[in-house]
Amino acid sequence: xxxxxxRHWQPRLSWLPHIPRQTPPPIDVPLIGLDExxxxxxxxxxxxxxxxxxxxxxxxxxxxxxxxxxxxxxALGGAIDDGVVAANxxxxxxxxxxxxxxxxxxxxxxTVRMQTNVGAGLAEHDLRVQALDRITAPGxxxxxxxxxxxxxxxxxxxxxxxxxxxxxxxxxxxxxxxxLGSLVAMALINGxxxxxxxxxxxxxxxLSVKGVAPVKRSTRRERRAEAAVAGSAADLTSGLRVIQGLxxxxxxxxxxxxxxxxxxxxxxxxxxxxGVYTGTINASVGVFITxxxxxxxxxxxxxxxxxxxxxxxxGLAQTLxxxxxxxxxxxxxxxxxxxxxxxxFCELRDSPAAWxxxxxxxxxxxxxxxxxxxxxxxxxxxxxxxxPAGTHLGIVAPQRVCDAxxxxxxxxxxxxxNGVPASRLNPSQRRRLVLVAPRTPELFDDTARANIVLNxxxxxxxLDAVVDAAALDTVAKALPRGLETEVGEGGRQVSGGQRQRxxxxxxxxxxxxxxxxxxxxxxxxxxxTATIAERLQELRRxxxxxxxxxxxxxxxxxxxxxxxxxxxxEVARAPHRELLTREDYRGMxx
Numbered sequence: 001x002x003x004x005x006x007r008h009w010q011p012r013l014s015w016l017p018h019i020p021r022q023t024p025p026p027i028d029v030p031l032i033g034l035d036e037x038x039x040x041x042x043x044x045x046x047x048x049x050x051x052x053x054x055x056x057x058x059x060x061x062x063x064x065x066x067x068x069x070x071x072x073x074x075a076l077g078g079a080i081d082d083g084v085v086a087a088n089x090x091x092x093x094x095x096x097x098x099x100x101x102x103x104x105x106x107x108x109x110x111t112v113r114m115q116t117n118v119g120a121g122l123a124e125h126d127l128r129v130q131a132l133d134r135i136t137a138p139g140x141x142x143x144x145x146x147x148x149x150x151x152x153x154x155x156x157x158x159x160x161x162x163x164x165x166x167x168x169x170x171x172x173x174x175x176x177x178x179x180l181g182s183l184v185a186m187a188l189i190n191g192x193x194x195x196x197x198x199x200x201x202x203x204x205x206x207l208s209v210k211g212v213a214p215v216k217r218s219t220r221r222e223r224r225a226e227a228a229v230a231g232s233a234a235d236l237t238s239g240l241r242v243i244q245g246l247x248x249x250x251x252x253x254x255x256x257x258x259x260x261x262x263x264x265x266x267x268x269x270x271x272x273x274x275g276v277y278t279g280t281i282n283a284s285v286g287v288f289i290t291x292x293x294x295x296x297x298x299x300x301x302x303x304x305x306x307x308x309x310x311x312x313x314x315g316l317a318q319t320l321x322x323x324x325x326x327x328x329x330x331x332x333x334x335x336x337x338x339x340x341x342x343x344x345f346c347e348l349r350d351s352p353a354a355w356x357x358x359x360x361x362x363x364x365x366x367x368x369x370x371x372x373x374x375x376x377x378x379x380x381x382x383x384x385x386x387x388p389a390g391t392h393l394g395i396v397a398p399q400r401v402c403d404a405x406x407x408x409x410x411x412x413x414x415x416x417x418n419g420v421p422a423s424r425l426n427p428s429q430r431r432r433l434v435l436v437a438p439r440t441p442e443l444f445d446d447t448a449r450a451n452i453v454l455n456x457x458x459x460x461x462x463l464d465a466v467v468d469a470a471a472l473d474t475v476a477k478a479l480p481r482g483l484e485t486e487v488g489e490g491g492r493q494v495s496g497g498q499r500q501r502x503x504x505x506x507x508x509x510x511x512x513x514x515x516x517x518x519x520x521x522x523x524x525x526x527x528x529t530a531t532i533a534e535r536l537q538e539l540r541r542x543x544x545x546x547x548x549x550x551x552x553x554x555x556x557x558x559x560x561x562x563x564x565x566x567x568x569x570e571v572a573r574a575p576h577r578e579l580l581t582r583e584d585y586r587g588m589x590x
Contacts, residue, residue, distance in 0.1 A: 031126040040342025054119025061113035062174030070181040073315025081308030124163035138427040139353030153227040158341035165338035175323035216336035225266035372514035375416040383568030394558035395548040402548040410436040434514030441503030443491030449483040470505035496523035550590040
């Protein structure tokens with residue numbers, strides 16, 4: 001006996017409106033073009049224009065939902081007059097069936113309207129990517145110094161606030177249709193009802209538009225205060241161990257407390273302004289709905305309208321409430337917040353570059369291969385440093401001079417690399433010649449191995465070589481899972497010395513022929529530093545290496561040491577052991 005496979009019942013939903021599959025835009029093409037946009041209002045306007053493929057269907061569906069909402073009170077009024085009062089069962093069933101169908105149609109329209117959330121999500125993602133592109137741009141962020149927490153607030157909070165305007169805008173057509181449709185329905189029922197609606201509704205809308213200006217200003221102040229608090233908190237947590245080491249907890253805490261209280265004051269002030277605004281609008285709308293209902297009841301008692309029409313007016317009055325509140329409170333406050341956040345987004349996007357960047361236009365000169373020789377002119381302080389190719393050069397100088405030198409090597413347009421001006425090189429060509437490791441290394445919330453390798457393809461032999469040179473082999477043995485141990489966000493699950501060794505191993509693995517290190521072993525003990533110095537000299541033999549440090553162990557392994565004063569002037573240049581005869585040199589060592 002052949003058994004026929006049982007067919008599972010599947011509902012036929014072909015009558016539902018077809019929602020086309022949304023194809024995301026190419027990853028390298030921005031969804032929202034903001035090249036010519038420089039303020040928050042223009043950001044929202046451009047977002048609406050470029051996202052109209054999601055905005056238009058959502059707006060049309062919103063208007064359709066409003067039409068159905070207006071039709072329901074009218075259908076219920078017809079059911080009462082034609083069915084209940086007239087004792088006509090068929091008419092009652094017909095009207096109630098129409099109401100049931102209206103609910104189904106409204107549910108379908110709401111489904112279509114929810115597609116706007118897709119556009120809002122894509123817009124938020126696109127704005128966040130553009131903000132991150134600006135933060136990670138090769139030219140850096142110039143102008144007023146911004147804390148990491150401030151930048152994080154723009155990427156997370158402000159971008160989300162701007163994208164919320166996308167959804168708020170779709171409700172405007174629906175609310176407008178509700179107001180106009182209710183006005184027409186009132187006119188069909190009784191002229192006095194229509195006249196009351198015509199007189200009061202514009203006043204409520206005008207009150208909403210004029211009253212939202214203080215909300216916008218207070219929201220902008222709150223956003224800036226939030227960013228200041230986030231920046232202070234991020235600054236405090238990132239430097240917590242240093243603060244504890246300096247016993248500066250009280251001063252750091254007081255600084256954060258001041259920023260937090262200012263943020264709290266701005267938030268409370270904004271809530272007060274929003275509360276007054278929201279309460280005024282809600283009270284005004286409530287008074288209008290009550291007055292309209294009382295007027296309809298009086299007209300019913302006088303015999304000007306029927307009982308069914310009274311029910312219709314009461315239903316329409318209730319339908320008018322949410323749009324009036326939405327236009328006056330929800331939509332207005334969301335758009336004002338979006339405009340304020342858009343202003344902060346534009347401030348970040350339009351911030352000047354910290355240093356010039358020359359694009360790779362195919363006309364740049366590529367320096368030759370081999371060891372890199374450097375000539376580094378520094379403008380502030382004014383000095384020039386020559387680094388012969390293939391040498392290991394130590395720098396003993398004040399921190400300000402060391403930082404200026406590193407910045408000039410990394411970004412200075414007048415720096416010569418193998419005789420080629422850096423102004424003729426694009427960032428990628430520059431990085432292929434020399435790598436400047438940051439003074440304060442950043443570790444990611446990942447394993448120790450991932451923090452060293454990043455996304456680079458490497459061999460086990462190369463990884464073992466840099467791990468050995470950075471004296472990280474002893475750290476790997478001490479960690480619970482070796483190099484597969486999670487180091488936590490910012491490397492907070494490892495000590496300061498372990499963080500420096502991880503960062504040193506990463507710099508050695510990714511370094512080209514030229515490498516610049518700034519105080520790479522300040523948190524490492526003297527014995528381990530001596531081991532690192534010997535292994536580093538062997539690993540980097542024949543390649544240009546510049547180390548700015550006050551560690552005698554590292555300086556002893558350098559071919560030459562340059563001693564600079566506060567103005568960047570060269571005081572002496574000789575091997576470390578020869579310079580030890582100078583009292584001023586010994587005084588600068590750690």
